[in-house]
Amino acid sequence: MISEKVSSVDNQQERLDDENLGYFLAGFVEGEGSFNVSLRKKNDYRVGWQVVLSFNVSQKDPSLLFLLRDTLHCGIIKVRKLDNVHSYDVTKPSDIIDSVIPYFQKYALYSISKKNNFMLFCEIADMMGKGKHLTQNGLREILLIREMLNMGKGRKRKYSIDSVFSSQESSQTIRQIPPLAGKI
Numbered sequence: 001m002i003s004e005k006v007s008s009v010d011n012q013q014e015r016l017d018d019e020n021l022g023y024f025l026a027g028f029v030e031g032e033g034s035f036n037v038s039l040r041k042k043n044d045y046r047v048g049w050q051v052v053l054s055f056n057v058s059q060k061d062p063s064l065l066f067l068l069r070d071t072l073h074c075g076i077i078k079v080r081k082l083d084n085v086h087s088y089d090v091t092k093p094s095d096i097i098d099s100v101i102p103y104f105q106k107y108a109l110y111s112i113s114k115k116n117n118f119m120l121f122c123e124i125a126d127m128m129g130k131g132k133h134l135t136q137n138g139l140r141e142i143l144l145i146r147e148m149l150n151m152g153k154g155r156k157r158k159y160s161i162d163s164v165f166s167s168q169e170s171s172q173t174i175r176q177i178p179p180l181a182g183k184i
Contacts, residue, residue, distance in 0.1 A: 025068055026107035030114050033057040035121035037146045039159045049164060051133040051142055053125055055090045055100045062086035072099045097125055113152075120149045140165065 033055065040050040055075075059065055062077060065088040069075050074095035078087050090100055101122055109115050124142050132138030143161040 021067075021071065022103070022107040025064075025071060026104065026109060028064055028068070029057060029104070030109050030111060032059060033114075034150065035117050037121065037124050037142070037149060038157075039143075039164065041159070046134060047136055047139050049139060049159075051124075051128060051139070052091055053093060053096045053121065053128065055096060055121075056087055058085050058087045060085055072103055074099045093125075093128065097129065101125060117149055120145055124149075 034057070036054045036056065038052045038054060040052060042048065042050045057065060057068060062079075065077050065086055068088055069077060072090070072095075074092065075088055075090035078089065079085070080087065090096060104118055105122075109118055124145055127133065127138060127142055127145075133142055140161070143164060147161060
């Protein structure tokens, strides 16, 4: 099944020159793609959190996902067993910075919301490139920008800015409270 799909992708790629293919894929991502910034709790990280940039597109039919992966020369395609939906995902920071961002800078997105999300995504990627995600203040700045990313109904965040900093402040407060040593 996949080999037939790859074959049809090859035929489609032959029909489109590089520039037309670029705008075609940008249009596809315009409708189906997403630029995200997520967090992973990491106790061994200085700030306690890993900031993860991700670009993804999901479809039942993987043909265009293979075309996108082959064009960007990075990322992976996964299949969700539950509903057989395929997902093209790029999370490696160097792939985001060296392939994904330049591609969509060259083949611009048009809708106001997708342009805005891409701009915010690029801003966060730039901050991470400067190491700002490695400090408490930088992490807070990144999370404030992330709050504006993918706004609207249905957006879910496992970790909000409040939960990240309230848990850090709580643990710092606990460490600062002196022991009661028989004072009760």
